[in-house]
Amino acid sequence: MKKMREATVLVTEARERVGGNVTSRSDGTYTWEEGPNSYQPGDAILTLACDAGMRDDILLADPASNRYVLWDGKLRILPHSIESAVLGDFLTWPGKIRAGLGAIGIRPPAPGKEESVKEFVSRNLGTEAFERLIEPFCSGVYAGDPAALSSVAATGRVQRLEPLGGSLVAGAIMAQKEAAQNKKPRDPRLPEVKGQTVGSFRGGLKTFPEGLAKQLGDDVVKCNWKLVGVSKSAEGGYECAYDTPEGPQTVRTKCLLLTAPAYVAAEMVKDMAPAAATALNKFYYPPVASVTISYKKDSFRLDGTSALPEGGLTGFGQLHPRSQGIRTLGTIYSSSLFKDDKRQPDDEFMILNYIGGARDVAIKDLSEEELVKQVHEDALKTILKPGTPLPKVVGVKVWEKAIPQFNLGHLDVLAEAENALTAADCGEKDGLFLGGNYTAGVALGRCVEFGIEQADEVVAYLNAASKKAVAV
Numbered sequence: 001m002k003k004m005r006e007a008t009v010l011v012t013e014a015r016e017r018v019g020g021n022v023t024s025r026s027d028g029t030y031t032w033e034e035g036p037n038s039y040q041p042g043d044a045i046l047t048l049a050c051d052a053g054m055r056d057d058i059l060l061a062d063p064a065s066n067r068y069v070l071w072d073g074k075l076r077i078l079p080h081s082i083e084s085a086v087l088g089d090f091l092t093w094p095g096k097i098r099a100g101l102g103a104i105g106i107r108p109p110a111p112g113k114e115e116s117v118k119e120f121v122s123r124n125l126g127t128e129a130f131e132r133l134i135e136p137f138c139s140g141v142y143a144g145d146p147a148a149l150s151s152v153a154a155t156g157r158v159q160r161l162e163p164l165g166g167s168l169v170a171g172a173i174m175a176q177k178e179a180a181q182n183k184k185p186r187d188p189r190l191p192e193v194k195g196q197t198v199g200s201f202r203g204g205l206k207t208f209p210e211g212l213a214k215q216l217g218d219d220v221v222k223c224n225w226k227l228v229g230v231s232k233s234a235e236g237g238y239e240c241a242y243d244t245p246e247g248p249q250t251v252r253t254k255c256l257l258l259t260a261p262a263y264v265a266a267e268m269v270k271d272m273a274p275a276a277a278t279a280l281n282k283f284y285y286p287p288v289a290s291v292t293i294s295y296k297k298d299s300f301r302l303d304g305t306s307a308l309p310e311g312g313l314t315g316f317g318q319l320h321p322r323s324q325g326i327r328t329l330g331t332i333y334s335s336s337l338f339k340d341d342k343r344q345p346d347d348e349f350m351i352l353n354y355i356g357g358a359r360d361v362a363i364k365d366l367s368e369e370e371l372v373k374q375v376h377e378d379a380l381k382t383i384l385k386p387g388t389p390l391p392k393v394v395g396v397k398v399w400e401k402a403i404p405q406f407n408l409g410h411l412d413v414l415a416e417a418e419n420a421l422t423a424a425d426c427g428e429k430d431g432l433f434l435g436g437n438y439t440a441g442v443a444l445g446r447c448v449e450f451g452i453e454q455a456d457e458v459v460a461y462l463n464a465a466s467k468k469a470v471a472v
């Protein structure tokens, strides 16, 4: 183990590699993502990447690229700005007027009610904006059901705008003012982030966790170390039992940050705090499959009958609202997203399809062949020329428990788990912290940001604990 500041830190991972869901694969010809495809390039993740010497590996997609949403058989360009929202064909005129009026506040929420994402957005922006814009994004981010997702838990920052300003627009103006007032000088090492772009790393997302692990070193980061039990130590702190390649190991620690999925954390705390385990087991992780396939470039419809620009395969990708008869949740144009990082042969165009989620759990029973056939048939309906033969299959991965759903009651259940840990003297005040995406938010960038915040909390805990020890 290695000394870091005043603490000794050990990072353990059950698998043979770091990164968790972040799973970039390469076979020498293709490079593809099996888990997350990209991240929102907030300052937290960019700073960490720069700190770990990965500044030159950061990739940012062209913010001018289009995103598409399928509606009535046409891939429509997602508006980039208020102007394009008003002038474009993404919403009908009644839909635009309803969204505009709603955004300035026409229907206040029912007091004390926890709204679903569907309720919150339909009340504020109208049914059409919900169906065409937000419903596909719930599929894209959570693979979730917007009627079940909690607005406050799943869209915290947007949800906050309404109480802040009395309407979404007034709240957004106030939030912008707040941000301008609190603006700190930006670290000059960070790349400029323009518009609604997304990020990755040269060689795929895995470059990032691998770079962090390399910086920490093998003494700190232990792969193939599976945590199998946690108990309170008679000498204070916790005893963590691991299965390791060298056989069982026990580590005593003053402070433990559990970032494994909620159902694993539940197993770890069940003897110390059974009620916390019951709460943690309530979080739902539906299955999602990622299916990466590649076609010859001339397989695509570039004649104006798809939304792809004539003669060019560009853009972030496309989302499919559940009402539009396409089973695939969304398709990412892997070949055009990070053009500087060659990820497939020059004469091909590779796409990453996500399929499944909370409203299509049956995908876990499909074979790889059936999954490929399904996404191919869906692509034929939107972007491929009729008669295009089955693609080159680059990689298929079924995540049986993919993404925790921030459903109605999520924050209460999280509080229930934390309160039960506190009541059993094994919560944050006793040095045991819960982390990971079901606590932070599911976006990769948010998980990183939250991890940095938690690291400060852990240091504060250890500093306070060592002061107490001196006072005793």
Ligand SMILES: Cc1cc2nc3c(=O)[nH]c(=O)nc-3n(C[C@H](O)[C@H](O)[C@H](O)COP(=O)(O)OP(=O)(O)OC[C@H]3O[C@@H](n4cnc5c(N)ncnc54)[C@H](O)[C@@H]3O)c2cc1C
Binding pocket: 012, 013, 014, 015, 018, 019, 020, 021, 022, 034, 035, 036, 037, 038, 039, 040, 225, 226, 227, 228, 259, 260, 261, 264, 288, 289, 290, 399, 402, 403, 435, 436, 437, 438, 441, 442, 443, 444, 445, 447
């Ligand atoms: C298919 C898919 C697509 C996604 N797409 C995107 C996207 O494009 N953009 C985005 O921002 N987010 C995306 N996400 C979400 C994002 O990837 C995750 O929320 C985030 O990576 C989760 O990080 P985590 O560390 O909380 O959990 P995980 O990545 O699940 O890591 C948990 C780790 O705990 C380890 N572990 C489990 N049990 C034990 C044990 N007993 N002992 C030791 N270690 C253990 C696991 O092996 C794993 O490495 C996607 C997720 C999935 C599944």
